[in-house]
Amino acid sequence: MLTAQGEAEFDIYLGKVRIDGKEFDIPVHVGEGVSEVLLGRQWLKNRRLVVDMPSGVLTLG
16 A cells, blocks of 8 residues: 555555444554554545544544
């Protein structure tokens, strides 16, 4: 995958997330040099993610 720091290889695992009582399988991207696990990156292609850190609210629509 092409990143801001050049090309990188990621391992992809299957994760499970429960939202509003519904369970979803999502890809979890992990790679050397990646400081955070990227949960559900593919979801961002067709859903809107809004993070309001001061209010502690995360919305995936």
